[in-house]
Amino acid sequence: MAKNIKDRSIDPASQEMLAVAAKAGLETAWDRFDKQQPQCGFGELGLCCRNCNMGPCRIDPFGEAATKGVCGATADIIVARNLLRAIAAGASAHSDHARDVAHTFKLMSEGKAPSYQVKDQAKLARLMKEYGVSTQVDLADAVLAEFGKQEGPIQFISRAPAKRQEIWKNLGIEPRGIDREIVECMHKTTMGVDNDHVNLLLQGLRASLADGWGGSMIATELQDIMFGTPTPVRAMANLGVLEADKVNIIVHGHEPLLSEMIVSAASDPELVDLAKKQGAKGINVAGMCCTGNEILVRHGIPIAGNFLQQELAVATGAVDAMVVDVQCVMPALGALAGCFHTKFISTSPKAKFPGATHMELKEESAYETAKQIVRVAVVNYGLRDPTKVHIPNIKSEAIVGFSVEAIVGALGGTLKPLLDTIASGAVRGVAAVVGCNNPKVKQDYGHVNLVKELIRNNVLVVTTGCNAQACAKAGLLLPEAADLAGDGLKAVCKALGVPPVLHMGSCVDISRIMVACAAIADALGCDISDLPAAAAAPEWMSEKAVAIGAYVVGSGVYTILGTIPPILGSQGVTELLTEGIKGVTGGAFAVEPDPNKAAKLMIDHIEAQRKKLGL
Amino acid sequence: MKEIFVRPERCMGCRSCEIACAVEHSGSKTLFGALTDKPEPRKRLYVETIGSQRMPLLCHHCDEAPCVAVCRTGATSKDEVTGIVTKDHDKCVGCWVCATICTYGVVGREKEERIALKCDRCKDMEIPACVKACPTGTLIFLEERQLADIGSRDASMKTAEIQRSRSTPEIQS
Numbered sequence A: 001m002a003k004n005i006k007d008r009s010i011d012p013a014s015q016e017m018l019a020v021a022a023k024a025g026l027e028t029a030w031d032r033f034d035k036q037q038p039q040c041g042f043g044e045l046g047l048c049c050r051n052c053n054m055g056p057c058r059i060d061p062f063g064e065a066a067t068k069g070v071c072g073a074t075a076d077i078i079v080a081r082n083l084l085r086a087i088a089a090g091a092s093a094h095s096d097h098a099r100d101v102a103h104t105f106k107l108m109s110e111g112k113a114p115s116y117q118v119k120d121q122a123k124l125a126r127l128m129k130e131y132g133v134s135t136q137v138d139l140a141d142a143v144l145a146e147f148g149k150q151e152g153p154i155q156f157i158s159r160a161p162a163k164r165q166e167i168w169k170n171l172g173i174e175p176r177g178i179d180r181e182i183v184e185c186m187h188k189t190t191m192g193v194d195n196d197h198v199n200l201l202l203q204g205l206r207a208s209l210a211d212g213w214g215g216s217m218i219a220t221e222l223q224d225i226m227f228g229t230p231t232p233v234r235a236m237a238n239l240g241v242l243e244a245d246k247v248n249i250i251v252h253g254h255e256p257l258l259s260e261m262i263v264s265a266a267s268d269p270e271l272v273d274l275a276k277k278q279g280a281k282g283i284n285v286a287g288m289c290c291t292g293n294e295i296l297v298r299h300g301i302p303i304a305g306n307f308l309q310q311e312l313a314v315a316t317g318a319v320d321a322m323v324v325d326v327q328c329v330m331p332a333l334g335a336l337a338g339c340f341h342t343k344f345i346s347t348s349p350k351a352k353f354p355g356a357t358h359m360e361l362k363e364e365s366a367y368e369t370a371k372q373i374v375r376v377a378v379v380n381y382g383l384r385d386p387t388k389v390h391i392p393n394i395k396s397e398a399i400v401g402f403s404v405e406a407i408v409g410a411l412g413g414t415l416k417p418l419l420d421t422i423a424s425g426a427v428r429g430v431a432a433v434v435g436c437n438n439p440k441v442k443q444d445y446g447h448v449n450l451v452k453e454l455i456r457n458n459v460l461v462v463t464t465g466c467n468a469q470a471c472a473k474a475g476l477l478l479p480e481a482a483d484l485a486g487d488g489l490k491a492v493c494k495a496l497g498v499p500p501v502l503h504m505g506s507c508v509d510i511s512r513i514m515v516a517c518a519a520i521a522d523a524l525g526c527d528i529s530d531l532p533a534a535a536a537a538p539e540w541m542s543e544k545a546v547a548i549g550a551y552v553v554g555s556g557v558y559t560i561l562g563t564i565p566p567i568l569g570s571q572g573v574t575e576l577l578t579e580g581i582k583g584v585t586g587g588a589f590a591v592e593p594d595p596n597k598a599a600k601l602m603i604d605h606i607e608a609q610r611k612k613l614g615l
Numbered sequence B: 001m002k003e004i005f006v007r008p009e010r011c012m013g014c015r016s017c018e019i020a021c022a023v024e025h026s027g028s029k030t031l032f033g034a035l036t037d038k039p040e041p042r043k044r045l046y047v048e049t050i051g052s053q054r055m056p057l058l059c060h061h062c063d064e065a066p067c068v069a070v071c072r073t074g075a076t077s078k079d080e081v082t083g084i085v086t087k088d089h090d091k092c093v094g095c096w097v098c099a100t101i102c103t104y105g106v107v108g109r110e111k112e113e114r115i116a117l118k119c120d121r122c123k124d125m126e127i128p129a130c131v132k133a134c135p136t137g138t139l140i141f142l143e144e145r146q147l148a149d150i151g152s153r154d155a156s157m158k159t160a161e162i163q164r165s166r167s168t169p170e171i172q173s
């Protein structure tokens, strides 16, 4: 039976749309989640292996039946191999995204992708200097070479503090090349290769570092060059950003290569005219998930919601086109869009969906394709059935766009004022709260409560991804939210006119957080693992989050997971990731579904770190 | 009186029922909590393969239960009202006669003690843990008379399926 709507989400717009969907008999992820109950215990514990066809094998967690797979693999081996594969998948998602951006950057630099231009010359110059190249095309080649590098190390590793680089070198986990580390994960986990859980997990760290300090960082940097480095901008968030009398286009997925083009095309006078001819007041583009974050932090384009709201957006009946590229796009959207006039448009050759119209975006002609897509949406507006339209009148304002450059700018050109407030104790430390939604957690409950508890205890929060969107919807990204903060943080926010929670961008932009950590550590002359800092992913679900968690811990940060990772079936792996690793990378994982208890763990860690630093 | 029935043709052999059974008979009654239980919690039903058929074997709480008849200490008994056959841990001497006599082989033993162990049909639960956990409906918990309904519903669904496959032309890809 359907659960109470209030048990599914704390977001009033989601609750309203869940009621609408239930009444209309529309199925959502929450319904499908209920139908999946009970979920398989072997899977939850990470104890099933399908890596060869002697299997599938599963290990009895209580030691009664099989304790080994056909090949002899134990719980430790199977869990570690499964985890490594998840890291490889997550790292490949971020890195393949980066590859597309780098490829487009190269075509642009050669004059073959006229839809794209350099928007941040200063960053381009900085990056060319970092790579020691003198032309834009050489930079493109150098960046693309990171993927196929064999002996490494990849360039951005040198952005980490010297002590951190030393730790990686001594552990033998300096990433050699982005693709190489991912391929090695797959090789090591195939039947009969690496069967030492410690050695497997070390490769996991290595591949994840190739993501955090490789793929993700490349994506962030090149996107900044091509679309501009974010600076603080005001914007609106939640389903209420959809407009009844305008053509509504949602861009959903991850790569700004698409969403940027749609945003430009939507203000093309020809298409705006066409929209008016259709009787619409204009064209409204809204974002969803991380591609939404990309255009949100760069242009203040409204955000319709986070991961679990993708279906609810379609259920408003007011979406004329749902345009997607890659990652976090539910295949359920096709059937759902079919219940409305909504056109579901896929654009990436890598990602096709049942029920979608495919309009492939090619680098060489991106703007033209974007115009065609917008035109389809505009024409489709005429088919909208007003009796099916229900847009919740709920949206919140937010200030977003705190890139590292913007934060340093807001501080007057140096990190010193921030360090001073940390030294004085007004701000106790910094917490990065990131990650997805997951129907295992009441939507946004984990995100919002954890962040509120942290700022109440004078911990400055930096955020990306679906957490950032949850915070935007909850009004936490406004300077006024400083009133919810402890006295120390409140005073700092009021003095600087900034929110207590800083939206730094999309999930690949967690690389910005890594850069910020490195800069702070360098300024203090210490390692990242010495900082009064902690991280959390309260509602994570994606394999990408596994890769992120691994590189954040691998970079020395204590990290809390709000949903239970499928590793508990192995004592060896669990012990290593929550305890043993402390002495190795200086970071560690903890699992804590209760946001208030998670906040306490993070604050305790931050206080212990302060003590060690003599603060 | 409801009973657990088995529809073996649906069994995937996933062993979810076994895990759920062990968890239900653990201290914390949660999967993650049960992992650290000492002694490890034990299951009371067994997924086996019989030829090419996978099938959960579990206690049928027989009317004239042989295990009760042979138990000389009175450790095994049948509740007159609920019909459930249970084991009294304190009275069991571990002679295994019940285990030998049970045609289904569903009397097991405690891990660390010489004590017989069997299904108690999850007395505290409205629906037994194994039935709740089964993702395919192999295990069902019903009154005997309801079984006939299920049987006819299955049959009608199968007929409908055959009808459908006849009326839609097959598309080969």
Ligand code: SF4
Pocket: A049, A050, A051, A052, A053, A054, A055, A056, A057, A068, A069, A070, A071, A072, A073, A078, A190, A191, A192
């Ligand atoms: S690799 Fe080993 S554990 Fe995995 S399916 Fe094959 S035999 Fe089973």
Ligand code: SF4
Pocket: B058, B059, B060, B061, B062, B065, B066, B067, B068, B085, B101, B102, B103, B104, B105, B106, B107, B118
């Ligand atoms: S243990 Fe075996 S003999 Fe005893 S009641 Fe159950 S099925 Fe019948």
Ligand code: SF4
Pocket: B010, B011, B012, B013, B014, B015, B016, B017, B018, B047, B055, B056, B133, B134, B135, B136, B137, B138, B139
């Ligand atoms: S849970 Fe159901 S399908 Fe799985 S092994 Fe048990 S009876 Fe078979």
